[in-house]
Amino acid sequence: MGNHVTANQVQSRAPRSQQRQAPPVSPAPDAIGGTVSVEIDGKSIKVPFGTTILEAARQAGVRIPTLCYHEDLCVAGVCRVCVVEVEGMRTLQASCAYPITQPIKINTHTRKVRQARRHIIDLLLANHYGECYACGRNNNCELQALAKEYGVDFFRFGHPEKPRFEIDRSSHSVVRDMNKCVLCRRCIRTCIDFQEVGVLEAIGRGDQTRVTTFLEKPLAEVICINCGQCINRCPTGALRANDPTDEVWAAIDDPTKHVIMQTAPSPRAAIAECFGLPAGTPLTFEMNTALRRCGFDKVFDTNFTADLTIIEEGTELLLRLYKALVLGDKTVALPQFTSCSPGWVKFIEHFYPEYLDHLSSAKSPQQMFGALIKTYYAELNNIDPKDIVSVALMPCSAKKFECNRPEMCDSGYKDIDYGLTTRELAKMISEAGIDLPAMPKSDFDDPFGTATGSGVIFGATGGVMESALRCVIEIVTGKKVEEFYDHADIIPVRGFEGIRYVEIPLPEKLGPVIDLLKPLVPNWDWLAGATLKVAVAHGTANARKIMEDIKAGGHFSECHFIEFMACPGGCLGGGGQPIPTSPEIRAARAKAIYAEDSAYQVRKSHENPVIQRIYGEFLTEGPGGHKAHKLLHTHYTPRGKYIS
Amino acid sequence: MLVTERERLSEELRELAEAYGRQRTALLPMLQHVQRKYNHVSAYTMQVIADLLDIHPVEVHSVVSFYAFLGDKPRGRFIVRLCRTISCDLAGKDRIARQLENDLGIPFGQTTGDGMFTLEWANCLGMCDRGPALLVNDRVYTGVTAEKVHEIIEECRAEFGLHALRKKEEQRA
Structure with a gap:
């Protein structure tokens, strides 16, 4: 470690003062200046030079309440809830923003500190329009918890009786209710520093300060990618997802409607958190039972179309490579980018519209599913597609925007009617009086209940890449992936490193072309001995770094295939997942997802029997064929970063 | 545009x-x-x-x-900022404020219909010993009286008139 500076820090666009910085860790902890001793509430510990008081206190097992502090974000020190008394200093210090550079004595619970904290909380409440009963964050609100912790029993400085701001419901994904905002600026740091999108910022000064968008426009009119990371980090209910549960209940209660639910891999790894279980407890099969008891007519697995996405996207990649390398077509855009993450798609549409032809034309699994439900499934079961209500359970707020894109009507109807987040489904399940963890287990419905491990890992960063590689390696070499990677686990693409770059050498001797692809390529000889270069990025701040590198002609421009996910950690850290979020929680969810993958018998998309069947009887022209193109592929809109 | x-x-x-x-x-x-x-x-x-x-x-x-001196909406050609902090307040800034509002026909925070004047409050211009003080664009006026308000405004109008006249002449030549 030492004074090692990661690439993240060097390339961050935020001012140095606002970057998230780990304290400099000395190579030898006992060296002079390496550690400092501190006394916190009478307890002495040694911490590395530059550790903040808050971090030291946590190490010492002393609890300091926080509000504006978040593990994912840079330190702001604006809320002052974490103030402590440092002996010898006249004023109280914000512990999250005080790096320890000399031996000090700290008291965290003196009368002065308690009083100051109580007053700070009272002041926050004086600006917070709290209508706790009617708030989505009731019982999961950090301000409410603080008020309880400090025994607030009256409003010393008053309490707003009427809302002051209009609620901004313009966006399909995110609802902003600034009456509940306490100006902690977590959303600002998330949007500008963590995701580098730049929707929200503090406008005005003093008591006129408010968190708002560029020119105070409605959210739908500014450059928002709908990733919902701000929702995950908001301590109160000021930011929330656009909730369609009323409409979904109405569809369930309507006997003429056939209501279908598809569930993505990430919500099942996280929904347990909404029911008080630790992060990383998978409840896949319990959730299926709960969904049926809620009244959904069919419960399908989005992983099925994740497999389909792999086939379509993988074929597209092989075709692009064939055209570029063999036919010498200069117009082919390489590297190919994944298109599963709707946040990333909107990001590139806004910030790099000139690279849209690099984006795979394959739809995301959710939208492929929607198009198949109202065509193939409707035909198969003799149901009028207009009576089908297709609901998608996603870890994502951007999926709500995606299903409302005007081009997503290839079945002749709105392909997906409603996008639900994990949190909203948890609410529906509770509303139905169901205790989710106690549910008996049940499987998905046929025919779209058959999935593979490849589909499951779409939920984690690197998952799409791993699935695609499993598939491409087998198709091209004609050998099992297990011969190259133990248990078909392609470990190099896994992990939480912001950007990962992997080279996959292909053997000299390649296999025959499988039947499905015979009309498209004659043989694989042109790939013999080649090296497949791939990269994975998660979080749009990392995506931006890769895009800038490609723009400058750097080594990422020589890649063949790049996976981009808008949310840190991939879908499992999505904007629709349970609150709170932290690196540990995301790691636990990833563990659950990879465990589910290894439990599958079939772990490669092209071996999914239903995939083979659907190409046999419905998409008869094969991957990339006419019908597949009509239903499973889409086009994008260059949006640009200027608004008028 | x-x-x-x-x-x-x-x-x-x-x-x-x-x-x-x-x-x-x-x-x-x-x-x-x-x-x-x-x-x-x-x-x-x-x-x-x-x-x-x-x-x-x-x-x-x-x-x-x-920043108060930056704005995203066009303001008047002359921005009149009257100091409202304690010394100027004691020196009678209320009277000046009334006079300004009366002469310009607008309340504080607004711009005249012809786009000439914007009236705003300022917090301490550093002229505490010579209040009431006001600022017209970059110029400071101290010890302002109600009579002086009229002069200041006329001075601005004249300057603008002359300025405009010169511009027209330049264009003609």
């Missing part, structure tokens, strides 16, 4: 960014330049500046909204 006008403005801002260095620190001098020249920072300008300095437009808007 016309396309040609936009192109001219972007080119001007690009030159400005080169002059101040294309980094965040160039933001304030660029905004001050734009404010001086165009009397406000337009939405389009903010986006071009953000693009040039590799920051987000909302960050530029945040800075513009923070």
